[in-house]
Amino acid sequence: MPDDRTALFFELFNEIGILNQLAVTLFEAHLPDGMLISHFSVLNHLVRVSDGQTPLVLARAFQVPKTTMTHTLSGLEKAGLVETRPNPKDGRSKCVWLTEAGRRFRSDAIAALGPDVADLSAQFPADRVTAALPHLTALRKILDARRD
Amino acid sequence: MPDDRTALFFELFNEIGILNQLAVTLFEAHLPDGMLISHFSVLNHLVRVSDGQTPLVLARAFQVPKTTMTHTLSGLEKAGLVETRPNPKDGRSKCVWLTEAGRRFRSDAIAALGPDVADLSAQFPADRVTAALPHLTALRKILDARRD
DNA sequence: TGCATAAAGTCCGATATCGAACTATATAGT
């Protein structure tokens, strides 16, 4: 009966999947060699929110399994973009800190993406972003809460 | 200077990435054993749009590399959900056709997802979907056109 | 017609992702 509604949600998620695909491809084209969106996203998150967070908190922020976050962080650490220290509050845990190189890498990446973003925002004005974003955020929170 | 705009787009794509993650996880939880969203999405596309399309057309529809589509289709074919026949118009090419099992699989999957979607649409009404969707579609088309 | 270039699909190698099982530490209940 609410087959229309089902179809509507499928269409939404389909569109989200394709957009994600396109955005990842676009962004990764401007990142150096082995760096992926997953790496950049974590660095960006650490700058925007704050560093010193634990891997598990980061995994939850991006909604990826913790094994995936372990792998991503090990790549960042090997590249010298983050460093980890024991969590003083919890012996099982670690905290992830940005290095200077990590901050620089993030800045450089943003600068490299600048022209593309400028181009994009010429065709897709900021007010359309701000029109769509609250809906997406709301939906994300609902899905997030369901995942219990 | 338009650093705000850059940040805004990053936020949008970040939200899209997380939503994609959540949606894939939610959907795959209801698919049988080895079946993934990639498989379901292709079946759904073949039903909604039409079957008989070539792998390359499908790859473009989902914005994935053609090697990925080859792999996904081989999984579907091995499972007996699609079959391929030579393209009568082009000797290099094949056409992908749904089997009865493929149509049934897609129906069953949708039925299995029904309760979740119903649940979701109770919390996130259809008009919010229809409010957000045109923006996403427009952005997708812009990104799509850029990729030349 | 013949030849150069492009396009469709596959194969291969590298690696990102992820679930399951494991280790070490914390927490809760008695």
Next chain:
DNA sequence: ACTATATAGTTCGATATCGGACTTTATGCA
């Protein structure tokens, strides 16, 4: 304090994804 259970993180094995190279067939141009 002691034991049972839960949690943080890693390791391991399987596989999805993807870029690059290759094969085969089309197409464009002389």
